[in-house]
Amino acid sequence: MWTFLIKDLLLFWRDRKEVAIIILLPLALVVILSLVMPGMFGEGSEEEYDLDLALVKEDDQERSLELFEDHLRQTSDLSNNEIEELLIGVRAHLPVEGLIEYLNSPELAEWVSVEAMEKETAQAEVEQGNLDGALIIPEDYSFQLLADMYLNEPTEQALSFQADDQTMEVEILSNVIQSYLDHMNLHHAISSAGGEVEVPSEALPQGQVENVEGQQSFSMDQYFTISMGALFVLFLAATVATRTGIEKRENTFKRIVLTNSPPLYYLFGKTMGTFILAWCQMMLILIGSHLILGVFSDHDITVWVGLILMATMYALAIAAISAVMTSVMLRLKNSETGDGIFMMVIMVFGVIGGNFVPIYLLPNWLQQIGEMTPNGLVLATLIEWIQYEDFSILVMPTVILMIIVIVSLFIGVKLYPKRGDVS
Amino acid sequence: MLETVQLTKAFKGKTVVDEVDLYLDQGESVGLLGPNGAGKSTTISMISSLLKPTSGDVKLNQKSTIKNPVDLRKVLGVVPQEIALYEELSAYENLKFFGRIYRVPKSELESRIQDTLEIVGLKERQKDLIKTFSGGMKRRVNIATALLHNPKILILDEPTVGIDPQSRNYILEMVRQLNEQKGTTVLYTSHYMEEVEQLCNRVYIMDHGKVIAKGTKSELLSILSNEDTISVQPNRIDEEFLAAVKKIEGVRKVEVSGEEINIIAKKVSNIVSELVNVGERHQVQILNFQMENPSLENVFLHLTGRTLRD
Numbered sequence: 246m247w248t249f250l251i252k253d254l255l256l257f258w259r260d261r262k263e264v265a266i267i268i269l270l271p272l273a274l275v276v277i278l279s280l281v282m283p284g285m286f287g288e289g290s291e292e293e294y295d296l297d298l299a300l301v302k303e304d305d306q307e308r309s310l311e312l313f314e315d316h317l318r319q320t321s322d323l324s325n326n327e328i329e330e331l332l333i334g335v336r337a338h339l340p341v342e343g344l345i346e347y348l349n350s351p352e353l354a355e356w357v358s359v360e361a362m363e364k365e366t367a368q369a370e371v372e373q374g375n376l377d378g379a380l381i382i383p384e385d386y387s388f389q390l391l392a393d394m395y396l397n398e399p400t401e402q403a404l405s406f407q408a409d410d411q412t413m414e415v416e417i418l419s420n421v422i423q424s425y426l427d428h429m430n431l432h433h434a435i436s437s438a439g440g441e442v443e444v445p446s447e448a449l450p451q452g453q454v455e456n457v458e459g460q461q462s463f464s465m466d467q468y469f470t471i472s473m474g475a476l477f478v479l480f481l482a483a484t485v486a487t488r489t490g491i492e493k494r495e496n497t498f499k500r501i502v503l504t505n506s507p508p509l510y511y512l513f514g515k516t517m518g519t520f521i522l523a524w525c526q527m528m529l530i531l532i533g534s535h536l537i538l539g540v541f542s543d544h545d546i547t548v549w550v551g552l553i554l555m556a557t558m559y560a561l562a563i564a565a566i567s568a569v570m571t572s573v574m575l576r577l578k579n580s581e582t583g584d585g586i587f588m589m590v591i592m593v594f595g596v597i598g599g600n601f602v603p604i605y606l607l608p609n610w611l612q613q614i615g616e617m618t619p620n621g622l623v624l625a626t627l628i629e630w631i632q633y634e635d636f637s638i639l640v641m642p643t644v645i646l647m648i649i650v651i652v653s654l655f656i657g658v659k660l661y662p663k664r665g666d667v668s
Numbered sequence: 669m670l671e672t673v674q675l676t677k678a679f680k681g682k683t684v685v686d687e688v689d690l691y692l693d694q695g696e697s698v699g700l701l702g703p704n705g706a707g708k709s710t711t712i713s714m715i716s717s718l719l720k721p722t723s724g725d726v727k728l729n730q731k732s733t734i735k736n737p738v739d740l741r742k743v744l745g746v747v748p749q750e751i752a753l754y755e756e757l758s759a760y761e762n763l764k765f766f767g768r769i770y771r772v773p774k775s776e777l778e779s780r781i782q783d784t785l786e787i788v789g790l791k792e793r794q795k796d797l798i799k800t801f802s803g804g805m806k807r808r809v810n811i812a813t814a815l816l817h818n819p820k821i822l823i824l825d826e827p828t829v830g831i832d833p834q835s836r837n838y839i840l841e842m843v844r845q846l847n848e849q850k851g852t853t854v855l856y857t858s859h860y861m862e863e864v865e866q867l868c869n870r871v872y873i874m875d876h877g878k879v880i881a882k883g884t885k886s887e888l889l890s891i892l893s894n895e896d897t898i899s900v901q902p903n904r905i906d907e908e909f910l911a912a913v914k915k916i917e918g919v920r921k922v923e924v925s926g927e928e929i930n931i932i933a934k935k936v937s938n939i940v941s942e943l944v945n946v947g948e949r950h951q952v953q954i955l956n957f958q959m960e961n962p963s964l965e966n967v968f969l970h971l972t973g974r975t976l977r978d
């Protein structure tokens with residue numbers, strides 16, 4: 246079994262120039278493109294928004310607090326001491342104050358400029374299109390929010406966000422605000438369970454600014470790095486199949502058949518060989534593009550756990566698929582036919598998997614089909630992973646890739662020709 | 669020990685091997701002769717379990733090997749017509765790889781490799797890549813690879829095509845020694861009569877997928893026992909002259925090969941003078957004239973009306 250692997254690796258080694266090119270190509274491509282199209286990469290890649298927002302504050306904090314205190318004394322059965330303590334906590338982190346602070350924070354200041362205004366002026370400005378939107382904090386909103394948070398009484402009045410037209414920016418901003426509030430609620434829930442109160446704004450995820458749902462965003466260069474990696478691993482598998490074609494043409498495969506070697510041994514060499522190369526290729530492009538271009542520089546080490554896990558699983562899956570290709574190749578009369586078929590399959594996989602065109606530009610149904618290809622699945626998963634870094638994201642894809650591995654190996658063995666002369 | 673029964677192979681309805689019966693006894697050296705496209709390689713592929721017969725059977729010690737060729741493969745050493753080696757690996761690496769997958773015990777493998785390299789005379793070049801070898805050297809490694817696991821039966825498919833006479837003699841001598849000294853059973857395929865005559869106890873002659881003659885060399889030659897083979901070199905050859913020669917009484921076959929005409933005729937005394945007469949009538953001068961000892965080549969000519977390499 247290892248004999249076959251050693252042989253295959255030795256053959257790769259003899260052809261090291263070509264193999265090195267195949268392995269390094271995606272990395273080279275990413276680096277070159279980043280030089281040619283600097284705008285697409287690095288810092289400049291995040292879209293720049295510029296938003297003018299009016300802030301209409303009809304809510305009076307002090308009044309709200311007094312209302313809240315009265316309300317507490319009337320409705321809750323807390324002791325005086327407890328109420329005092331609670332109020333100290335509330336004062337330390339006034340929710341509306343926090344929101345305004347957040348809107349004025351340096352992170353948001355980069356793309357949102359906030360101006361305090363009267364309601365009428367603000368509405369007029371928005372209507373005239375001088376402002377992108379107006380955030381109106383209604384009277385006694387703080388009180389209602391506190392009542393909602395601490396006493397679970399539903400709010401009657403909501404924040405209102407007015408905008409003339411529903412642009413992307415406005416959408417994002419309203420989402421940011423919503424998620425801030427959600428976060429505060431959640432935070433309150435956690436802190437009242439655990440007893441300790443933290444400053445919500447500190448706990449906000451870093452990149453919340455840029456994204457609709459409040460998670461960290463991904464950038465074009467990350468997308469590109471992963472999609473190129475996934476795509477070229479497919480090409481690698483095709484290369485291995487081509488080599489099988491050579492083995493057939495050189496008749497060495499006949500000899501192998503004559504030795505009574507179990508099919509699995511031969512396929513093992515091919516599969517393991519593919520796996521090793523594919524893995525190296527994935528690692529090279531992920532680590533290489535990070536070192537050269539700093540693609541993952543605003544992530545910590547956790548992101549690498551997911552990247553490496555998925556890259557490894559992906560390399561395994563493609564290696565197993567290469568076993569199928571190998572067997573098909575051995576069965577075909579003409580190895581050029583095989584090369585052609587595999588190239589076509591790879592192109593189709595590449596396109597619907599989003600390796601050529603960003604997946605979110607494709608129609609929905611195609612995206613769904615795309616995620617059924619291993620490359621599309623890995624791409625989608627890793628993009629999600631980069632944003633959330635939640636391990637539960639990785640579970641399903643890992644299982645699916647594992648199934649692909651098992652099924653492919655099974656098919657590969659089944660298709661392996663029993664006799665050498667398959668012509 | 670090894671035999672084929674009504675072995676038949678058809679590709680897309682075209683029968684290329686037709687009910688071939690062969691057998692190999694232990695220690696024998698048997699030749700399989702035939703012109704290009706006779707079906708020799710196809711027969712060999714079926715015997716060596718690489719190709720499934722359309723019908724018929726290949727039996728090893730009376731046991732069919734079609735369903736389960738494992739035992740057959742163990743005792744078989746096959747030298748394919750094409751070089752079956754990794755061009756990008758060295759001779760040594762090729763032998764080591766195939767030796768290991770042939771399950772030659774690790775302790776013996778190294779000495780087996782060196783022994784076989786010795787046999788094929790390539791010990792000095794073992795570290796070189798196959799692609800740097802000459803055709804003859806590749807052929808020799810091709811044979812060495814089939815010898816690694818000490819096969820009881822060695823099947824060689826035209827192991828000498830396209831190589832220099834020196835390598836060719838070397839290979840022939842090597843096969844002869846394997847057969848005589850180690851008792852290896854040999855099935856040797858060729859379209860060179862001389863090789864088979866030199867090497868084999870028994871010969872099968874194939875043409876158009878059929879065995880058209882078989883037996884020991886003398887048995888085959890006796891087919892020609894009441895015929896003469898005459899080689900004539902006239903100053904020119906024209907159709908009318910040939911037609912006239914064919915009409916001479918007792919002439920069975922007339923074959924032009926180069927500047928010569930080969931004639932097979934019944935043993936009749938006046939054939940020579942008849943020839944001269946015919947020549948005179950057609951203004952053809954007979955420059956040279958030779959009665960040949962019949963060879964297997966002549967047998968083939970007799971049976972098919974063609975030479976082996978046409």
Ligand SMILES: Nc1ncnc2c1ncn2[C@@H]1O[C@H](COP(=O)(O)OP(=O)(O)OP(=O)(O)O)[C@@H](O)[C@H]1O
Binds near residue numbers: 704
């Ligand atoms: N895979 C195939 N498909 C169709 N026809 C085939 C195939 N293999 C061989 N043939 C045909 O079978 C016939 C016999 O071929 P084979 O290779 O057995 O001849 P051979 O006696 O070995 O000739 P040579 O001396 O040239 O090696 C030829 O006519 C060839 O065209």
Ligand SMILES: [Mg+2]
Binds near residue numbers: 708709710826
């Ligand atoms: Mg042949």
